[in-house]
Amino acid sequence: MPLIERRDQDFLLHEVFSVSEFSKHEKFADFNKKTCDMIITEARNLAIKEILPTNKLADKENGHPEAVKLENGQVKVPPSFHKPYKLFCDGQWLAMCDDPEFGGQGMPHLLAMAAGEYFTSANCSFMMYPGLTHGCGNILATFGTEKQKQLYVKNIFTGKWGGTMCLTEAVAGSDVGALETVAIDQGDGTYKIKGNKIFISGGDSDLVENMVHPVLARIEGAPAGTKGISLFLVPKYRVNDDGSMGEFNDVETVGIEEKMGIHGNATCTLAFGSKDNCIGELIGEPNKGMKYMFLMMNEARQGVAMQGLGFATASYCNAIQYAKERIQGPNLMKAVLEGDLTGVPIIQHPDVRRMLMSMKAYVEGCRFLVYYLNSCFDKATVTDSDDEKTKWEGLIEILTPIAKSYCTDKAVEVASTGIQVYGGYGFIEEYPQAQHYRDAKITAIYEGTNGIQAMDLLGRKLGMRKGKPIMDLMGEVNATVAKAREAGLEKIADSLQAALNKLGEVAMTLGAAAMSEKALDAFASATPFLEVAGDLVMAWAWAERAAAAKKAIEGAKKKDVPFYEGQIATAKYFYEQLLPTAVGKMDSVKNLTGAIMEIPEEAFVG
Amino acid sequence: MEILVCVKRVPDTAENEIELNSAGNDIERDDLVYSVNEWDNYAVEEAIQIVDKVGGTVTVVTVGDEDADEVLRREMAMGAQNGILLNDEAFEDSDAMGIATLLKAAAEKGKYDLIMTGAQADAGYAAVGGMLAAMMDLPYASLVNMVEVGDGKLTVGREIEGGNQEINEIELPCVLSIQTGINEPRYVGIKGIRQVSGIEIPEFDAAGLGVDPATVGAAGAKTKRVDYFIPETGEGAEMLTGSTEEIIAKLIDIMKANGGLK
Ligand SMILES: Cc1cc2nc3c(=O)[nH]c(=O)nc-3n(C[C@H](O)[C@H](O)[C@H](O)COP(=O)(O)OP(=O)(O)OC[C@H]3O[C@@H](n4cnc5c(N)ncnc54)[C@H](O)[C@@H]3O)c2cc1C
Numbered sequence: 036m037p038l039i040e041r042r043d044q045d046f047l048l049h050e051v052f053s054v055s056e057f058s059k060h061e062k063f064a065d066f067n068k069k070t071c072d073m074i075i076t077e078a079r080n081l082a083i084k085e086i087l088p089t090n091k092l093a094d095k096e097n098g099h100p101e102a103v104k105l106e107n108g109q110v111k112v113p114p115s116f117h118k119p120y121k122l123f124c125d126g127q128w129l130a131m132c133d134d135p136e137f138g139g140q141g142m143p144h145l146l147a148m149a150a151g152e153y154f155t156s157a158n159c160s161f162m163m164y165p166g167l168t169h170g171c172g173n174i175l176a177t178f179g180t181e182k183q184k185q186l187y188v189k190n191i192f193t194g195k196w197g198g199t200m201c202l203t204e205a206v207a208g209s210d211v212g213a214l215e216t217v218a219i220d221q222g223d224g225t226y227k228i229k230g231n232k233i234f235i236s237g238g239d240s241d242l243v244e245n246m247v248h249p250v251l252a253r254i255e256g257a258p259a260g261t262k263g264i265s266l267f268l269v270p271k272y273r274v275n276d277d278g279s280m281g282e283f284n285d286v287e288t289v290g291i292e293e294k295m296g297i298h299g300n301a302t303c304t305l306a307f308g309s310k311d312n313c314i315g316e317l318i319g320e321p322n323k324g325m326k327y328m329f330l331m332m333n334e335a336r337q338g339v340a341m342q343g344l345g346f347a348t349a350s351y352c353n354a355i356q357y358a359k360e361r362i363q364g365p366n367l368m369k370a371v372l373e374g375d376l377t378g379v380p381i382i383q384h385p386d387v388r389r390m391l392m393s394m395k396a397y398v399e400g401c402r403f404l405v406y407y408l409n410s411c412f413d414k415a416t417v418t419d420s421d422d423e424k425t426k427w428e429g430l431i432e433i434l435t436p437i438a439k440s441y442c443t444d445k446a447v448e449v450a451s452t453g454i455q456v457y458g459g460y461g462f463i464e465e466y467p468q469a470q471h472y473r474d475a476k477i478t479a480i481y482e483g484t485n486g487i488q489a490m491d492l493l494g495r496k497l498g499m500r501k502g503k504p505i506m507d508l509m510g511e512v513n514a515t516v517a518k519a520r521e522a523g524l525e526k527i528a529d530s531l532q533a534a535l536n537k538l539g540e541v542a543m544t545l546g547a548a549a550m551s552e553k554a555l556d557a558f559a560s561a562t563p564f565l566e567v568a569g570d571l572v573m574a575w576a577w578a579e580r581a582a583a584a585k586k587a588i589e590g591a592k593k594k595d596v597p598f599y600e601g602q603i604a605t606a607k608y609f610y611e612q613l614l615p616t617a618v619g620k621m622d623s624v625k626n627l628t629g630a631i632m633e634i635p636e637e638a639f640v641g
Numbered sequence: 642m643e644i645l646v647c648v649k650r651v652p653d654t655a656e657n658e659i660e661l662n663s664a665g666n667d668i669e670r671d672d673l674v675y676s677v678n679e680w681d682n683y684a685v686e687e688a689i690q691i692v693d694k695v696g697g698t699v700t701v702v703t704v705g706d707e708d709a710d711e712v713l714r715r716e717m718a719m720g721a722q723n724g725i726l727l728n729d730e731a732f733e734d735s736d737a738m739g740i741a742t743l744l745k746a747a748a749e750k751g752k753y754d755l756i757m758t759g760a761q762a763d764a765g766y767a768a769v770g771g772m773l774a775a776m777m778d779l780p781y782a783s784l785v786n787m788v789e790v791g792d793g794k795l796t797v798g799r800e801i802e803g804g805n806q807e808i809n810e811i812e813l814p815c816v817l818s819i820q821t822g823i824n825e826p827r828y829v830g831i832k833g834i835r836q837v838s839g840i841e842i843p844e845f846d847a848a849g850l851g852v853d854p855a856t857v858g859a860a861g862a863k864t865k866r867v868d869y870f871i872p873e874t875g876e877g878a879e880m881l882t883g884s885t886e887e888i889i890a891k892l893i894d895i896m897k898a899n900g901g902l903k
C-alpha cells in the first residue's frame with residue numbers, strides 16, 4: 036500500500052528543507068536525522084496498519100453498523116475508530132509540537148507535518164477528532180489562566196478529553212460576527228451560555244470521557260459584530276477544582292448531519308443551555324474572542340491545507356498503481372509500426388500519462404507549499420533575531436490563505452482526475468477513488484470558504500505591514516531563481532523570474548484597485564488572484580525541486596536516479612505546459628474585469 | 642529476569658520490489674528499505690511483557706554494520722533497555738553457525754536468564770536459535786507461541802504440525818525461538834523514539850568479543866549459497882492478486898465455480 040510517496044517526503048525533509056538542521060537548536064536537540072527518520076517510519080506504520088483500514092468502513096452508508104450514530108444524546112463514532120484512537124494517543128501523536136510540560140513532544144512543525152500527512156491521508160474523518168482536540172488545547176495553552184491550563188490542557192493533549200471549535204450558527208456562517216449565542220455574567224467569574232451551534236465537527240464522541248468546547252458568544256450588552264465577541268470554555272461535564280469530573284453541563288447534541296463525504300466524522304448540532312444550566316468560563320479578556328479564536332482558525336486552515344494534500348496524495352498513489360495494472364488497448368507506436376495489438380498497461384497511453392503527470396505536479400507542488408509553510412514556524416523558533424522572526428511569521432500569514440485554498444481546490448481537481456484514470460471503476464464505490472473525491476470537497480468550504488480566503492489574501496494579507504510579507508515571499512522566490520541558475524537551469528530561472536515579476540504587477544494593480552472606487556471589481560477578481568499566486572508558488576516549488584534533484588543526481592544510488600529524473604521531468608512539464616497558462620491567467624486578472632459587477636442582479640434569472 | 646533478544650535488520654518485503662542480483666546468487670541489496678525482522682518484534686514484545694511482570698531488563702543484540710544501529714534503536718524505543726551492536730568486516734557473510742558463534746560470545750559477556758530469537762528471518766534457515774542453544778549447552782524450545790514465567794523455569798507453548806499446540810516446561814536459563822502471533826507487538830511512540838535519540842550503543846568487533854575472525858564471516862562459513870532463483874510459474878497455477886478481501890472473494894468464486902463450495 037503506497038499511501039504517500041515516502042521517497043518524496045524524504046527528499047523534501049532532508050534534501051530540500053534539511054529538517055535535521057533544526058536539531059542544532061537546543062529546543063529541537065532530540066530530532067537528529069535518525070530520530071526524524073524513525074518518527075516518519077513509525078507514523079507510517081501506524082497509519083497503514085491501523086488507521087487506513089478504517090477509512091472505507093466509516094464511509095459506508097448510514098444504517099451500516101460502522102456509521103456515526105446519535106443515541107440518547109451521545110454520539111457513537113464508527114466502532115473501528117476506537118482502537119486506532121487509543122494507539123494514536125498512546126504514541127503521543129496528538130500534540131507532536133507542543134510543550135512537554137503539558138504532554139507535548141516539542142517536535143519541529145515540519146517533521147510533525149510529514150507524520151501528520153500519513154495519518155490524514157489514511158483517514159481524514161478519523162484524524163479530525165484528534166486534530167480539533169489539539170487546536171482546542173492549543174488555545175487554552177496559549178491564552179488560558181494557570182488554573183485552566185492545569186485542569187484541562189494535559190487531559191486534552193493526551194487525548195483523554197476531546198475538543199472542538201464552536202463558531203458556526205444558522206445565522207453566522209462566513210459572517211461569524213452575526214452570531215446570537217449569549218453569555219450572561221453570573222457575577223462569580225462564570226457565565227451562563229445560551230445558544231445553538233451547528234456543523235460542529237466531532238462535536239461529541241464516545242472516544243473520550245469529556246468534551247471541551249471553545250465557544251464564541253456575545254456577553255449581554257456587548258457591541259454588535261466581531262468586536263463584541265468573547266471566547267468561552269464550555270465543557271460537556273463540569274470539571275471540579277481537584278480535576279475530577281462533575282455534573283452534566285447542559286451541552287446537548289441534538290442532531291448529526293447527513294453529508295456528501297467525511298462520513299466518519301460526526302458533524303453535530305449542539306444546544307448550549309437549553310435547560311438554562313450551561314456554565315462557561317471566559318478565556319482571556321471579554322470581547323477579544325475573535326483574536327483568540329484566530330489562533331485555532333489559522334492552525335485549522337493550515338490543517339485543512341494538509342487534508343487537501345492528503346486526499347490528493349491518496350488519490351494519486353492509487354492512480355499510479357491502477358495505471359500500472361489495468362491492461363487496455365495496444366501501445367500506440369507498436370500498433371502502428373509493428374501491428375502489435377496486444378493490450379498494455381494504461382500508463383503507456385500518452386493521455387493517461389498526462390493525467391498522472393498533472394497529478395504529480397500538483398500533489399508534490401502542494402507538498403512543497405505545506406512543508407515550507409510549516410518550516411516557517413521552526414525557523415521562527417530557532418532564530419535569535421526579532422527581524423527574522425517577524426519575517427517568518429509574516430510568511431506564515433500570507434501563505435496560510437494560499438495554502439488553504441489552493442491545496443484544497445487542487446485536491447478536488449486531482450481527486451477528480453484520480454477517478455478519470457480509473458475510468459468507470461473510478462465511479463464505482465467498490466474502488467477507493469470516489470470516496471476521496473466526495474471527501475475532498477468539504478476542504479474547500481469549511482474553515483472559511485475558499486472565497487473568504489481569497490478576500491483575506493487581497494484585503495488583509497497583501498497590505499499587511501506595508502506589504503512586507505509579500506515582499507519577503509518574493510525575496511524567497513528570487514533566492515530560488517538564483518539557485519536554479521546556479522544549477523544550470525537557465526530556462527526555468529528565466530521563466531520563474533518573469534512569472535514572479537508579472538505576479539508582482541498583478542498584485543500592485545489589484546491591491547491599488549481594492550482601495551479605490553473599483554474595490555468591488557478587485558474583490559470580484561480575488562479568487563483568480565489567489566489562484567495565480569498559488570500557481571506561482573507551484574513554479575517556485577518546481578524550480579526548487581529541480582535544482583535540488585539536479586545537484587543530487589550526480590553520484591545518486593541506482594534506485595534514486597528515476598526519482599530525480601522524475602523531479603526534473605515534472606519541472607519541465609510544469610514550466611512548458613502549466614506555467615504558460617498561469618501567466619496568461621495573470622494577464623486576465625490584471626484586466627480587472629468590470630463585467631462581474633456590471634451585470635444587473637435581475638439578469639440572473641433562475 | 643535478564644533477557645537477551647537477538648534481532649536482525651532485513652529487507653522490508655512490504656516496501657521493496659525484490660530483484661535478483663546480476664550474479665544470480667542473492668537479491669539486489671543496494672538501496673532496499675530495511676526494517677526489523679518481523680519475528681524479532683514478537684520476541685522483543687514478549688521480553689518486554691515478561692520484564693513488566695517480573696522485573697529485570699531487556700537487551701537487544703544484532704550482528705550487522707552501522708546501519709543496523711537503527712533496528713536496535715527501534716527496539717529500544719519499543720521498551721528494551723540496552724542495545725549491543727556486533728560489527729566487524731570479518732562478520733560479513735557469516736552462515737547460521739557464524740552468527741550463532743557471535744551471539745554466543747555476546748551472550749557470555751552478560752549474565753542472561755533467558756535468550757530469545759525470532760523463529761526465523763529473511764534467510765529462512767530457522768537455525769540460529771537452535772545452534773546458539775547447542776553451543777551454549779542450554780535447553781531450547783522452538784516456535785514458541787506462549788510463555789509463562791514460573792520459579793526457575795518457564796511454561797512454554799509450541800506450535801506444532803497441523804496447528805496443534807504442545808505445552809512444555811523448560812528450565813532457565815534457556816533459549817527460545819519465538820513464533821509470530823504470540824502477542825501483539827506494540828507500536829513505537831514519539832516519546833520512546835526521543836528517549837533513544839542521543840543514546841550511544843556499545844559496539845563490539847571480533848577482538849572485543851574474543852572471537853577468532855577465521856571462525857566467522859565468509860572465512861568460517863561452512864554452508865554457502867550457490868544459486869538463488871524465483872521458481873517459474875507452472876501450468877495450471879493462477880496467482881490471485883489484490884487486497885486480502887479481494888483475494889478471498891476471488892477464491893470463493895473459484896471454489897464455487899468448481900463445485901468445492903455449495
Ligand atoms: C462538514 C462540515 C464541518 C464543519 N465543521 C465546523 C466546525 O467544526 N466548527 C464550526 O464552527 N464550523 C464548522 N463548519 C461550518 C463551516 O465553517 C461553514 O459552513 C463555512 O464557514 C461557510 O458558512 P456557511 O455554510 O454559512 O456559508 P455562507 O456563509 O452562507 O456562504 C455561502 C457562499 O457565500 C460566500 N460568501 C459568504 N459571505 C461572503 C462575503 N462576505 N463575501 C464573499 N463571499 C461570501 C461563501 O464563500 C459561499 O460561497 C462545518 C461545515 C461543514 C459542512
